[in-house]
Amino acid sequence: MTETAITAVELAKTFDPASIEARWYAHWEDKGRFRPHRPDAAPFTIVNPPPNVTGSLHIGHALDNTLQDIVIRYERLRGKDALWVVGTDHAGIATQMVVERNLATQGVKRTDMSREAFIDHVWEWKGQSGGTITRQLRRLGCSMDWSREQFTMDPHFTTAVVKVFVDLYRRGLLYRDKRLVNWDPALKTAISDLEVETRETAGHMWHFKYPLADGATYTYVERDEDGNVVLEEERDYIAIATTRPETMLGDGAVAVHPSDTRYAPIVGTMCEIPVGPKEHRRLIPIIADEYPDPTFGSGAVKITGAHDANDYGVAQRNGIPLYRLMDEVAAMRSDGAPYAEASARAQAIARGESATPKEVDALNLVPDEYRGLDRYEARKRVVADIDAEGLMLRVEDKTIMQPFGDRGGVVIEPMLTDQWYVDAATLAQPPMQAVRDGRVEIVPKSWEKTFFNWMENIQPWCVSRQLWWGHRIPAWFGPDGEIFVAETEEEARAQAGNLPLERDPDVLDTWFSSALWPFATLGWPDQTELLAKHYPNDLLVSGFDILFFWDARMLMQGMEFMNGVPPWKKLYLHGLVRAADGQKMSKSKGNVVDPLGLIDKYGADALRFFMAAMESQGRDVKMDESRVEGYRNFATKLWNATRFCQANGIGASTSLAAPAATSAVNRWIVGEVVTVLAALDKAMAELRFDAATNAIYQFAWGTFCDWYLELIKGQIDDETRAVAGWVLDQILVMLHPFMPFVTEELWHAQGSRACDLIVAQWPQPQAEIDAAAKAEVEWLIALTTALRAAKNEGGIAPGARLEAYLAQPSPVAQAVIGGSMPAIERLARLSAIHLAPAPAGPAMQVSAGADLFVIPLEGVIDVTAERSRLAKALAASEKERDNLAKRLGNPAFAEKAKPEAVAKAQADHAHHAGEAERLAAALARLG
Known part of the structure; x- marks a missing residue:
């Protein structure tokens, strides 16, 4: 489409979204309308939450990107140098899963090829299938600067990621440590707490005896709340309960609460783990710790520090060894020395012999007969063996909360592994201060409490992943395990004195790289003009569900690497899109809504307007297809109103300011534009998308289409043509951020334009509200509305022409009756208004403002x-x-x-x- 081809055209009778959307989007993109083009103007910058390169547009994307596009189009119209940065995330886990599944259809496993060959396959897949969601964002009308499209694995982005890693390491904010992580056995990688879904599942609680060492006994006394003895017996064991018997093999202690008098006689003694060959069973200490709850179960808990997050804390506090039992697929370990040898060494450590962490980690305490078994098969064997020995007290059915990986789909195994960590607690301090002092505003403000609660209790951030696809960690290991971190292998070798080095095989967590999005997309670490102008960004729009995944981490990295300047000034958190009944959408429930299907059916404008209209701060959006259809009808209404204007010689306005107006109706509509513009600007400043859509909807449909066009029918002179054309232009500009396609089409249909609507100027009426005109027109509207309602309630035909009596007309009534009687007759269907008392007889009364009309009904209806x-x-x-x-x-x-x-x-x-x-x-x- 060329510039000269865009001239006034006669609109088709029927509004068809599909016929205009692709055409206009191609035109905007071809002409560079989405790029910043005002070098001397104030910048306005937003970055999109980069969708996974594997993704397709879902209804949440539609909401998120619609809100961003509304803001960027609004600011572009207001004259800002608007930049919307767009790109996709390499999505380490998701992408590797997709490519591995594709290879599996060819009978090929990832491990059948070299790492380099697999990475080549991933890049090949991206080239062929990785652009699906960006094409779909275009269908939604997103005015992103595609000329600067980013990918988190682009060379310049990789440079930024490597620099951040190395700099954090050198600043002491990134380190390698052996800690407990969430291990996904399906993906064979660590995942973050945020990627774990806790689900209720049917399980069991097994109660076992842990025999005391050397056949010792003690007097077990149980008392009620009043201190009365309810049970007293001699025991040669301590009872524990567990939902995961297979982890007993790695127990390092049994813990009881210091105040629990039942076990006071045996604290400090040893007990036996009741599993494995009898001659090699380990003894572990009974310790006191604040963690056990004396009122829950037996009050005694086994401590398996390498396989439970709570136990890990107890073990750390009390110096309990951490014995890892499982391999990367959560099968029982099969490596290392035979069980008898490993158990003997662990027993020596329990007696106080010193051991290095490396030696402890190497010990495989899984009995030989369990080695290599899947964890659940090992569970069955452990339970059966303990039961056969008579050491199981009982088993009970129990609903338990189990952690599942949100992508791997299997139960997560807490695992003690070597990983890279970021000191998030230190990095979190500047962002918290920025929110407190107002440099960063969170909208709605109610989310601040959640933000602070997480940030104040933040744990070290595990940033390494055991994948092949992603940013390779820039660290190399020397022959004795020394670590050398550098931006290049050459630098690392220089640090190591040219010792032989082996590169860390792990990659970085995807969120580590996406945390750099607000500044690395602008060219950092190079000091580009784009970075200087557009950092900090003005606004971030995201779902509340990635507040910690992404938003908080951008704050941390941005303030650390951009001289303490937050990455954006305002953070807007929207809700989720839910099914009509309020349930969360999911494929398993069959209630997922495809936004592309809605676009096919009703047009992108209707879907966008629905999303904005339903977005009320702090609330989720409930899907309602009938409302999407209603907003398609709204577009049709505006289409038909424009056709009416064309038929009556009302074309494009030539003035940014309101034309001169003398008639009351024209003076009134100019004032209404001033009113709706103020309401719209206020709503957008407060990011009240629902209020903004309501303001323009009510004005366009009700004020302009239903009243103004009706009021001017039959009396369209040159003044009215100028005013009506100007008002329609103001509607198109104000509505454009919400409904870009239909407004651009109508903008050009009305006449030759100096520019596309997308880069036009925001309304500047340079006019004031005319109180007298407003009072007169609102009086006429009130009279018409009241008469129509009265006719409907009284069973009078809508078109019936009636006579009315008004004994004491107000000044407003006198003005309207004297100057607008043709309009009264046409709209209110009053053939005459007598300024006199009404004759006796049946009548009905209607009000308009302070005026009470009496309308005789004799001969109009059967009053009785x-x-x-x-x-x-x-x-x-x-x-x-x-x-x-x-x-x-x-x-x-x-x-x-x-x-x-x-x-x-x-x-x-x-x-x-x-x-x-x-x-x-x-x-x-x-x-």
Whole structure:
């Protein structure tokens, strides 16, 4: 499409979104309309949360990107040098899974090839299939600067990632440590706490005896709340309960609470792990620690520090060894020395012999007969063997909360491994201060509490992943395990004195690289002009569900590497899109909504407007297809209004300021533009998308289409053409951020333009509200509305022309009747208004402002029959209203009835109460 091809055209009778959307988007992109093009203007910058390169547009993406596009189009129209940075994330785990599945269809495993060959396959896949979501974002109308599209594995981005890693290491903010992590056995990698889903599952709680060493016994005494003895017996064991018997093999201690008098006699003694060959069973200490709850179970808990997060803390506090039992697929370890040898060494360590962490980690304490078994098969064997020996007290069914990997889909295994960590607690301090002092505003403010709660309790951030696809960690290991961190292998070798080095095989967590998004996308670490102008960004829009995944980490990295300057000034957190019944959407529930299907059916403009209209700060969006259809009807309404304008010689405006107006209706509509513009600007400043859409919707549909165009029919002179064309232009500009396609089409259909609407100027009416004109037109609207309602309630045909009497007209009434009687006759269907008292006889009364009109009904309707009909209907509605009120007032109904029954009764009561009020008013009008 060329510039000269865009001229005024006669619109088709029917609005068809599909026929205009692809055409206009291609035009905008081809002409560079999405690029910053005002070098001397103030910048406005947002970056999109980069979707996974594996992704397809889902309804959450549609909401997130619609809100961003509304803001960027709004600021572009306001004259800002607007930049919306776009790109995709390499999505380490997700992408590796996709490519591995593709290879599996060819009978090939990742491990059948070299790492380099696999990476080549990933890049090949990206070239062929990795652009799906970016094409779909175009269909939504997103005005992103595609000329600067980024990918988190681009060479310049990789340079930034490596520099950040090395700099953090040199600053003492990044280190390698052996700690407990969430291990995904399906993906064979560590994952973060945020990538773990906790689910309720049916499980068991096994109760076992741990025999005391050397056959020792003690007096076990159990008391009630009053201190009375309820059980006293001699025991040669301590009872523990566990949902994971296979981890008993790695126990380092049994812990009881210091205040638990039942076990005081045996604290400091040893007990035996009741599994494995008898001659090689280990003895472990019974210790006191604050962690066990004396009121839960037996009050004694086994401490398996290498396989449970809580146990890990107890072990760290008490110097308990950490014995790893499983391999990368959560099978019982099969490496290392035979069990007898390993058990003997562990027993020596338990007696106090010193051992290095490396030696402890090498010990495989899995009995030989369990080695190599899947963890659940090992569980069965452990339970059966303990039971056969008579050391199982009981087993109970129990619902347990189990952690699952959100991508691997299997139960997560807490695992003691060597990983790289970022000192998040130190990095979190500047962002918290930035939020406290207002340099970063979180909207809605209610999310601040959640932000601070997480940041104040933040744990070290594990940033290494055991994958092949991703940013390779820039660290090399020497022959004796020395670590050399550098930006290049040459630098590392120089540090090592040319010792032989082996590179760390791990890659970085995807969120580590995406945390650099606000500044690395602008060219950092190079000091580019783009970076100087567009950092910090002005706004970040994201779902609340990635507040910690991404938003908080951007704050940490941005302030650390950009001289303490936060990456953006404002963070807007929106809700989730839920199904119509409020449930979370999921494929398993079958309630997922495809945004592309909605676009096919109703157009992108309708879907966008729906998203914005339903986005109310702090609330989730409930999907409602009927409302999407309603907003398609709104676009159709505007389309038809423009066709009316074309048919009446109303074309494009030539003035940014409002044209001169003398008639009341024209002075009024100019003032209404001033009013809606102020409301829209206020809503956008506060990021109240729902308020913004409501303001422009009510003005365009109600004020302009329903009233102004009706008021000017039959009296469209040159002044009115100029005003009407100008008002329509203001609507198109104000509506453009929400409905870009239809507004651009109508903008050009109205006449030749100096520029596309997307880069036009935001309204500047340079006018004021005319109070007198406003009062006159609103009086006329009130009269028309009241008469239409009265006719409807009185059974009078809408087109019936009536006469009215007004004994004491107000000044406003006199002005309107004197100057706009043709409009009154056309709209209110009053053939005459007599400024005199009404004659005697049946009549109805209607009000407009302070004026009370009396309208004789003799010969118009059968007043007696109508009065009888209304009285019967009123009695019936009052009866239903009162019966429902009685039912709702009965406590038994509210307590026993289903919630939906109560809700229906409340709705029915409200309906009948409203009907009774309406019918009583109609009856009163008849006199």
